[in-house]
Amino acid sequence: MIPQRLRRTVDALAQRLGRSSAALYDQVQKFDSAHPWFLSSEERGNPDTRIAAWTEGNRAVPLVHGKPYFAALAAALDKAGAGDLVLFTDWRGDPEQVLTDDGVTIEQALADVAGRGGIVKGMVWRSHIDTLGFTGPKNRKLAQRLEDAGGEVILDQRVLALGSHHQKFVVVRYRDPAKPDVAFVGGIDLARARRDDADHFGDPVSRPFPPEYGEIPAWHDMQVRLEGPTVRDVEDVFRERWEDPAALSRLPWHAIPDILRGVTREPSELPVQIDAPEPAGTCAVQLLRTYPRRRPAYPFATKGERSAARAYAKVLRRARRLIYVEDQYLWSVDVARVFAAALRRSPDLRLVIVVPKYLDDDSAITIPSALLGHSAALDVIRDAGGDRVLVLDLENDRGIPVYVHSKVCIVDDVWAAIGSDNFNRRSWTHDSELTAAIIDAERDERAPTDPGRLGDGARVFARELRLELAREHLGRATGDDADLIDPTSFFDTVSSSAERLDAWHRAPSGSPRPSGRLRRHNIDVPPQWQQRAAAVAYRLFVDPDGRPIGMRFRRRF
Numbered sequence: 001m002i003p004q005r006l007r008r009t010v011d012a013l014a015q016r017l018g019r020s021s022a023a024l025y026d027q028v029q030k031f032d033s034a035h036p037w038f039l040s041s042e043e044r045g046n047p048d049t050r051i052a053a054w055t056e057g058n059r060a061v062p063l064v065h066g067k068p069y070f071a072a073l074a075a076a077l078d079k080a081g082a083g084d085l086v087l088f089t090d091w092r093g094d095p096e097q098v099l100t101d102d103g104v105t106i107e108q109a110l111a112d113v114a115g116r117g118g119i120v121k122g123m124v125w126r127s128h129i130d131t132l133g134f135t136g137p138k139n140r141k142l143a144q145r146l147e148d149a150g151g152e153v154i155l156d157q158r159v160l161a162l163g164s165h166h167q168k169f170v171v172v173r174y175r176d177p178a179k180p181d182v183a184f185v186g187g188i189d190l191a192r193a194r195r196d197d198a199d200h201f202g203d204p205v206s207r208p209f210p211p212e213y214g215e216i217p218a219w220h221d222m223q224v225r226l227e228g229p230t231v232r233d234v235e236d237v238f239r240e241r242w243e244d245p246a247a248l249s250r251l252p253w254h255a256i257p258d259i260l261r262g263v264t265r266e267p268s269e270l271p272v273q274i275d276a277p278e279p280a281g282t283c284a285v286q287l288l289r290t291y292p293r294r295r296p297a298y299p300f301a302t303k304g305e306r307s308a309a310r311a312y313a314k315v316l317r318r319a320r321r322l323i324y325v326e327d328q329y330l331w332s333v334d335v336a337r338v339f340a341a342a343l344r345r346s347p348d349l350r351l352v353i354v355v356p357k358y359l360d361d362d363s364a365i366t367i368p369s370a371l372l373g374h375s376a377a378l379d380v381i382r383d384a385g386g387d388r389v390l391v392l393d394l395e396n397d398r399g400i401p402v403y404v405h406s407k408v409c410i411v412d413d414v415w416a417a418i419g420s421d422n423f424n425r426r427s428w429t430h431d432s433e434l435t436a437a438i439i440d441a442e443r444d445e446r447a448p449t450d451p452g453r454l455g456d457g458a459r460v461f462a463r464e465l466r467l468e469l470a471r472e473h474l475g476r477a478t479g480d481d482a483d484l485i486d487p488t489s490f491f492d493t494v495s496s497s498a499e500r501l502d503a504w505h506r507a508p509s510g511s512p513r514p515s516g517r518l519r520r521h522n523i524d525v526p527p528q529w530q531q532r533a534a535a536v537a538y539r540l541f542v543d544p545d546g547r548p549i550g551m552r553f554r555r556r557f
Contacts, residue, residue, distance in 0.1 A: 057279025
């Protein structure tokens with residue numbers, strides 16, 4: 001039985017798509033079986049938020065790499081004008097970063113919206129001091145320049161000590177109903193070095209990086225473009241943070257310079273919120289977040305929120321055949337235990353993880369600490385899964401490592417997540433994060449039609465995303481998927497490709513380089529004498545825990 005409210009949504013979507021309501025009712029009835037993949041409102045564990053448990057009738061388009069994302073973002077901003085609303089958050093913002101081939105910068109694109117009478121509001125993390133390698137001056141420059149252009153950007157330091165606002169999203173809401181509202185959610189900052197593409201030759205607007213990645217580091221990343229009712233939920237994530245009455249920073253060395261520079265210290269009121277957009281597609285979207293327990297409390301998460309961690313725990317309990325992960329950091333034993341439990345629970349389950357070959361830091365403190373955490377996490381996972389686990393890193397066709405910054409998880413070709421949260425304790429408990437979990441109502445009829453054998457069926461969005469990433473990493477043409485659709489065959493194909501490339505690197509002897517870019521991931525663990533000090537630094541600075549004490553002891557999220 002479809003509830004009346006959902007029935008009205010289905011009727012509106014059918015009219016918009018030019019399809020029969022009856023056919024969509026059938027898809028929705030099938031989708032009901034997928035609801036166990038999502039957290040309920042109670043399972044989210046945060047009664048203070050106003051975002052929905054999930055929304056249906058959304059269009060979701062993955063934007064693999066910064067170049068397609070920045071082009072789509074530039075197009076969305078170019079259509080915004082008088083009375084339209086643009087909201088964005090960022091961990092790092094570089095005003096000079098180019099969005100398009102014709103040289104339009106982030107600063108220019110946003111300033112032009114304000115110049116046309118659009119309302120531009122932004123929240124950029126205040127950042128730590130630049131002497132520690134952070135980007136506070138750049139974030140401040142972006143804020144000041146957009147304020148000069150008529151926008152309003154706040155430097156938000158309402159975080160735990162040593163924490164950050166790590167959410168990276170943009171919302172554009174238009175007055176003209178003929179222009180579909182849009183939100184972009186994922187892991188790509190409005191920053192230098194991000195505008196790479198599938199060739200992975202890097203972004204000419206680069207940044208200092210470890211020398212192993214070359215002069216222009218190649219960068220693998222992802223964002224998702226969303227249309228439909230979920231856009232309002234993403235907007236609500238912004239509004240909740242913006243309306244937090246706590247001081248943007250309580251540190252005097254922040255407050256005094258801000259006053260002298262005339263930087264915004266108290267955000268203005270946002271425009272009255274309009275209704276959610278009409279249905280636009282076949283995807284259900286659940287927004288997952290992390291907020292720590294903070295004093296003073298976040299009004300929208302008085303005890304914090306750990307729905308990203310809880311969602312992964314719930315989803316991995318349903319995993320039966322294949323988990324595919326791309327992640328910048330897989331550092332935490334606490335996180336690894338969730339994957340290990342899934343591998344022990346399901347003897348047919350396989351896990352493929354793609355991570356960076358090297359860290360993005362050359363700090364004498366960070367590197368030993370991070371490697372220690374990374375090594376311990378992978379040991380936990382490999383102990384549980386043995387040869388059912390593949391941990392890989394990525395290089396381009398020139399043999400230069402590609403920095404993996406994406407945060408993606410796909411489970412049994414049903415549930416897919418794209419966001420800002422990494423697989424470490426910091427992202428699951430301590431910093432602010434936002435991830436979109438997506439389940440498509442449209443089923444993929446290619447065999448196996450139900451990989452997990454739980455009656456959920458393979459879904460178009462999740463399967464197509466996995467295949468798109470696989471084709472890129474294996475050097476395949478579009479449509480060359482015959483041995484990639486089945487999870488077991490996929491695992492074996494990926495493993496064989498990595499073995500061939502590793503063998504060629506060991507003894508190239510003038511032979512042609514094999515196709516593919518994936519290699520087995522190996523770690524140089526810090527020497528024993530460094531490990532004790534590194535462990536302390538890891539727990540306190542590199543991967544801190546934002547949970548209440550009781551949750552830490554019970555190992556719960």
